[in-house]
Amino acid sequence: MRFIFKTRYQQDIDLFKHNGQRFWYGVLAVLVLVAPLFLDTFYLGELSLVYIYAIAGIGLMLLVGYTGLVSLGHAAFLAIGAYAHSWFMRQGLPLPLSMLAAGLVSAAAGAMVGRPTLRMTGIYLAIATLAFAIIVEQIIAHWEPVTGGFRGQLVPDAVFAGVDLSRGAPFYYLCLLSTVLCLLAALNLLRSSSGRAMIAIRDSEVSAQSMGIDLARTKTVAFAVSAGFTGVAGALFAHKLGYLAPDAFTMLTSIQLLLMVVVGGLGSMPGVFYGAIFIVVLPQFIAIMRDTLPAAVGQIPGLEPGLFGLILILFLIYEPEGIRGRWVKIRQFFSEFPLYRKATHKRQKSYLRTERVR
Amino acid sequence: MTALLSARNLALSFGGVHAVRDVSFDVEQGEVFSIIGPNGAGKTSIFNLISRLYNANAGELLFAGQSILQEPPHRIAALGIARTFQNTELFEHETVLNNMLIGRHVHRRTNLFGEMLFLPKVRRQELEFRRVVEDVIDLLDLQSYRNKVIGSLPYGVRKMVEVARALCIQPKLLLLDEPSSGLNPEETEDVSFWIEDISRDYGATIIMVEHDMNLVSRASDRVLAVADGAVVAVGTAEEIQNHPDVQRAYLGD
Numbered sequence: 001m002r003f004i005f006k007t008r009y010q011q012d013i014d015l016f017k018h019n020g021q022r023f024w025y026g027v028l029a030v031l032v033l034v035a036p037l038f039l040d041t042f043y044l045g046e047l048s049l050v051y052i053y054a055i056a057g058i059g060l061m062l063l064v065g066y067t068g069l070v071s072l073g074h075a076a077f078l079a080i081g082a083y084a085h086s087w088f089m090r091q092g093l094p095l096p097l098s099m100l101a102a103g104l105v106s107a108a109a110g111a112m113v114g115r116p117t118l119r120m121t122g123i124y125l126a127i128a129t130l131a132f133a134i135i136v137e138q139i140i141a142h143w144e145p146v147t148g149g150f151r152g153q154l155v156p157d158a159v160f161a162g163v164d165l166s167r168g169a170p171f172y173y174l175c176l177l178s179t180v181l182c183l184l185a186a187l188n189l190l191r192s193s194s195g196r197a198m199i200a201i202r203d204s205e206v207s208a209q210s211m212g213i214d215l216a217r218t219k220t221v222a223f224a225v226s227a228g229f230t231g232v233a234g235a236l237f238a239h240k241l242g243y244l245a246p247d248a249f250t251m252l253t254s255i256q257l258l259l260m261v262v263v264g265g266l267g268s269m270p271g272v273f274y275g276a277i278f279i280v281v282l283p284q285f286i287a288i289m290r291d292t293l294p295a296a297v298g299q300i301p302g303l304e305p306g307l308f309g310l311i312l313i314l315f316l317i318y319e320p321e322g323i324r325g326r327w328v329k330i331r332q333f334f335s336e337f338p339l340y341r342k343a344t345h346k347r348q349k350s351y352l353r354t355e356r357v358r
Numbered sequence: 359m360t361a362l363l364s365a366r367n368l369a370l371s372f373g374g375v376h377a378v379r380d381v382s383f384d385v386e387q388g389e390v391f392s393i394i395g396p397n398g399a400g401k402t403s404i405f406n407l408i409s410r411l412y413n414a415n416a417g418e419l420l421f422a423g424q425s426i427l428q429e430p431p432h433r434i435a436a437l438g439i440a441r442t443f444q445n446t447e448l449f450e451h452e453t454v455l456n457n458m459l460i461g462r463h464v465h466r467r468t469n470l471f472g473e474m475l476f477l478p479k480v481r482r483q484e485l486e487f488r489r490v491v492e493d494v495i496d497l498l499d500l501q502s503y504r505n506k507v508i509g510s511l512p513y514g515v516r517k518m519v520e521v522a523r524a525l526c527i528q529p530k531l532l533l534l535d536e537p538s539s540g541l542n543p544e545e546t547e548d549v550s551f552w553i554e555d556i557s558r559d560y561g562a563t564i565i566m567v568e569h570d571m572n573l574v575s576r577a578s579d580r581v582l583a584v585a586d587g588a589v590v591a592v593g594t595a596e597e598i599q600n601h602p603d604v605q606r607a608y609l610g611d
Contacts, residue, residue, distance in 0.1 A: 009488040012455070013481065188476035192484065193466040195473070200449050200460045207447035210409050212435030212464035212527070221470060267451065 002335070015187055032176060036169035044172050045240075046284070050276045051175035052236045057260050057272035058186045059229030064258070065266040066190065067222040068202030072126045073113075073133030075253035077227040079140060081106045081234020082244055083147055086155045095160040099178070099235040106231020107224040109136075114223025118216050133254055141246045152245030155238045166239045175236055182229055187269060189225070198222050230257075252305055259312050265324025274323040282307070360423075362387045362563050363408070363531060368417035370403055370587075377403040379587045381417070385531075390557055390564045392578035394571070394598070396608055400587040401567040402444060405533050408565075409441050410434050421531070436464045438530035442520040444539060444567075448508045454519050455504050458494065461526030462487040494525045497555060514545050521552070525560060532556065534566035538573050546570060550577045571599065583607065 004011070004018055016022045036044055056078055063069050085102035093101060117128045140147045147153065158166040158174065165174045189195040197218045200208035209215055241248055256279050264275025283304055290298040300306075319326055333340045361384035370378040378400045385391045393401050406412040408419065410431040419427050421437060429437065440461075449457050465487070468480045495501055498518050503511060508519065517537065524532055537553070538546040550573055557564055568574050574581060575595035583590040583598050585607035591598055598604055 009485055009492075012488070013484055185474040188474050188480075189470075192473040192476065192480050193463055193468065194470050196452075196456060196460045197463055199452055199456070200463075203449035203451055204447045206411065207443065207449070208460075209431045210411070210435060210441050211460055211523070212432055213460075214430075214432045225470070 013191060015191075036172055041168060044169065046280055048172045048175040048236075049240060050273075050280045051179040052233050052240060053257075053260060053276040053279060054179055054273050055182045055236070056230045056233035056257055057264065057276050058182050058269065059226040059233070060257050061261045061264075061266070061269065061272050062186060062189070062198065062229070063222055063226035064261050065268070065271070066195065066202060067198040067219065067226075068121075069219065069222065070122065070126045070258070071129040071226070072251075072254050072258060073129035073131075073136075074226075074230050074257045075249040075251065076129075076133040076136035077106045077110060077230035078234040078237060078253065078257075079136055079246075079249035080109050080227075081231030082155075082238035082241075082249070083140065083234075084231065085235035086153065086238050086244055087146060089156040089158075095158050095165065099232055102235040103228045103232040106234065107228030109231075110227020111220050111224040113227075114220040115216075117223075118219050130251070130254070133249075133251065137246055137249065140249070147246075148244070150246060152243055155242055155244055158239050166242075171239060174239075178232060178236060182232060183269065186229070190269075194218075194221065252308075255305075255312075256308065259308055262312060263315050263322050265322030266320075268322075268324045271322050271324035274327075278323065279308075282311075360387060361385060361420075362422060363565070364420045365404075365407075366418040366420070368404070368407060368419065369415045370400075370407060370412055371415055376587050378407065378414075381584070381587070381589050383582050383589065383592060385563060385565055388557065388561065388563055389579040390553060390566070390577055392574045392581045392595070393565065393567045393584060394569070394574060394581060395584040395590075398586075399584045399607075401584060402535060403587070404584070405441060405535055405565075405567060408434075408533060409439065435527055435529075438527075439533065440524035440527040440529035440531070441533035442517075442524050442535055442537065444535040446513075446516045446520050448516055448520055448523070450509045451507065453505050453507055454500060454511075454522075455491065457508060457519060457523050458491045458526045459487055461523040462490060464527055490528070491526055494522050497525070497559065498522050498552060513540050514542070517541065521556075525556065525562075528560065529562055532562045532564045534564060534568075536567055536569065538568060538570045546573055549573060553577045571595075575599070 002018065002020070006012065011017070016025065035047060039047065056074065059077070060071065060074050063071055081102045084105040085098055088098035088101050089095070113129065113132050117125055120128055141150055143149070157164055158171070163170060165171055190199075197208070197213045200211060200213055201215060201218055201222075205215060208218075238244055260275035260279045261272065262275075263278050264273070265271030286304050286307060290303070292298075315322060321328075363385040365381055365383050368378055368381045369376070381400075381404065393404060395401050403412065407414050410426070410429060414427055418425060421439065426434065426437065449460060466483065468477075468483055473480050495504060498521065500515075500518060500522055503515055503519070508516060511519070517540070521534065521537065534553075537549050541549065553564060553566070554577065556562055566578070578595060580592065581595050581598040582592050583601065583604045590603045590607050591601045593601070
C-alpha cells in the first residue's frame with residue numbers, strides 16, 4: 001500500500017498525486033508520442049479515432065458523470081462542431097482558430113439547449129436532448145447552402161503553416177495535442193470552483209442551492225462546456241471522415257458516446273479513455289467475429305447496435321462504475337493482498353435524505 | 359442591539375394546510391436562538407422560508423434590515439446565511455475536503471475561463487480557500503476525516519461535516535436543523551460545546567431547531583416555542599419550559 005505524506009496544500013491541488021503516477025504517465029506519454037514509428041496507417045487512424053472520441057467523451061463526462069445530467073443528443077454537438085469547422089475552414093480561418101470557433105459555436109448551441117431543459121432531469125432530459133439531436137439532423141439535411149444537404153460536402157484539408165495535417169502521422173499528432181489540451185482544461189475545471197459546483201449539483205441540488213450555487217447558471221454552463229468539448233471533437237472528426245453527410249451523426253452515435261462514458265466509468269476522467277478505446281475496438285472486434293462465427297449468427301443484421309445495447313445494460317447491472325471502477329477494485333485487491341475484504345465495495349444503503357424539500 | 363433577522367407575520371400554506379401562520383420573531387446579533395415545538399409545528403418550514411426554499415404567502419423577512427423574500431435561493435448564502443439539513447444533505451461522492459471547499463463557492467473571484475487555464479490567480483484562491491477550510495477542520499476536530507469520502511462516514515461525523523461546510527461560508531447567521539438528531543448523548547454534549555465555540559470564534563448568530571431540551575437550555579440564549587404553525591411563546595429556556603401554553607402544546611389539556 002502507498003501512503004502519501006502531505007506537507008503542503010499544493011499537493012492536493014497538483015494533477016499528479018505522487019511520483020509513481022508521474023512515472024507511469026511519463027511512460028504513457030513517450031509511448032503515444034513514438035506510436036507513429038511502429039504503428040501502420042490503419043492502427044494509427046484507429047488510435048486517432050480513440051483520441052477524437054475521448055475529447056467528445058471528456059465533454060459528455062463533465063455533463064453526465066460530474067453534473068449528473070444525461071444527454072442522448074451529443075451526436076448533434078459533434079455534428080455542429082464538424083459542420084461549423086468545415087464552414088470556417090472554407091472561409092479561410094486558420095486551423096487552430098477554426099477548431100476553437102467550432103467549439104464555441106457548439107458551446108453556444110449547448111447553452112441554448114441547456115437553458116430550456118433546466119427543469120428536467122433523468123429520462124425527461126434524455127428525451128429532450130434526443131429531440132434536439134433529431135432537429136439538428138433535420139436542419140443539416142435541409143440547410144443546403146451551408147451543409148450541402150443529403151449530398152454532403154467535402155471537408156477542406158487541414159493545412160496549417162504549409163503542413164497538411166489531415167491524415168497519417170501529422171493528423172495523429174494534431175488529435176493527440178487537442179486531446180491533451182482538452183483534458184488539461186477539464187481537469188483544471190474540476191479542481192476549481194466551477195467544477196465543484198457541478199459536482200455539488202449532481203449530489204444534491206437543494207444543498208448546492210443553499211451553498212450559494214446558482215442552479216440555472218451552473219447547469220447552463222455545464223451544457224455549454226460539454227457541448228464545446230464535443231464540438232472540438234467534431235472538428236477533428238470532420239477531418240477523419242473527410243466527407244460530411246447527415247448520416248454520420250445519427251442517434252446511434254449519441255448512444256455510442258453515452259455508452260463510452262458509462263462503460264468507462266462515470267465520474268472519472270481516466271474512464272473516458274477506457275471507454276473511448278472500448279467503443280473503437282468493439283466494432284473492429286465484431287467485424288472479425290462476423291467472419292469466424294457461423295453464418296447464421298455472424299450475418300444477423302444490426303448485430304453491432306444490439307451488442308452495444310447489451311453491453312450497456314450488463315455494465316449498468318453488474319459494474320455501474322465501469323471499467324475504471326473494476327480497475328480500482330483489482331488494484332486494491334493486489335495492494336492489500338491477503339487482507340482484502342469482499343464487502344469493501346458493497347454499496348451501502350444510504351441514510352434517509354431530506355425529502356421535505358424537492 | 360439591533361435585530362439581525364426579524365420575521366414579521368410570516369405565513370405559509372400548502373393547499374389547506376397552514377404550515378406557518380402569522381409568525382413574528384426577532385433574532386439579535388450574536389445570540390443563540392432555539393426554535394422548539396412538537397412534530398409538524400412548522401419549525402423546519404420556518405427554516406425553509408429563511409433559506410428561500412419555500413415562498414412565503416404573506417409577511418416580511420428582514421435580514422440586517424433588508425428584505426430577503428425577493429432574493430433567489432442561491433443568493434441567500436452570499437448574504438451570509440448558511441444552513442444545515444435535518445437528515446444531512448452532503449455531496450456523497452466527494453471527500454470531506456471538497457464538501458467544505460464547495461462552501462467557499464460564494465467567495466470565488468475567478469471565472470470559468472481562468473479556471474480552465476488554472477491561472478496563478480486561481481491557484482492562489484484555492485490555497486486561500488484551503489486555509490479557511492483548515493481553520494474550520496481544526497475547530498470541529500475533523501482532521502482524520504479530511505480525505506474520506508462522505509459515503510463512508512458514520513452519521514455523527516456527517517452531521518459535523520455539514521456544520522463545517524456551512525461554517526466555510528463564514529456566515530453571519532447559521533441555521534442548524536436538529537443538530538443533535540441521530541447522535542448519542544456524548545456527541546450531543548459535544549454539540550453544545552461547539553455551538554459555544556462557533557458563536558464565540560466566528561461571531562455567528564445561530565438559530566437552531568432542536569428537540570433535546572437539555573441541549574436547548576444549555577446552549578441557547580432565547581427560545582421560541584411554536585405549535586401548529588403559530589408562535590406560542592418566546593423567552594429564556596426556563597421560562598419556556600414552565601410556560602403553561604407550551605406545556606399544553608406538548609402534552610394536551
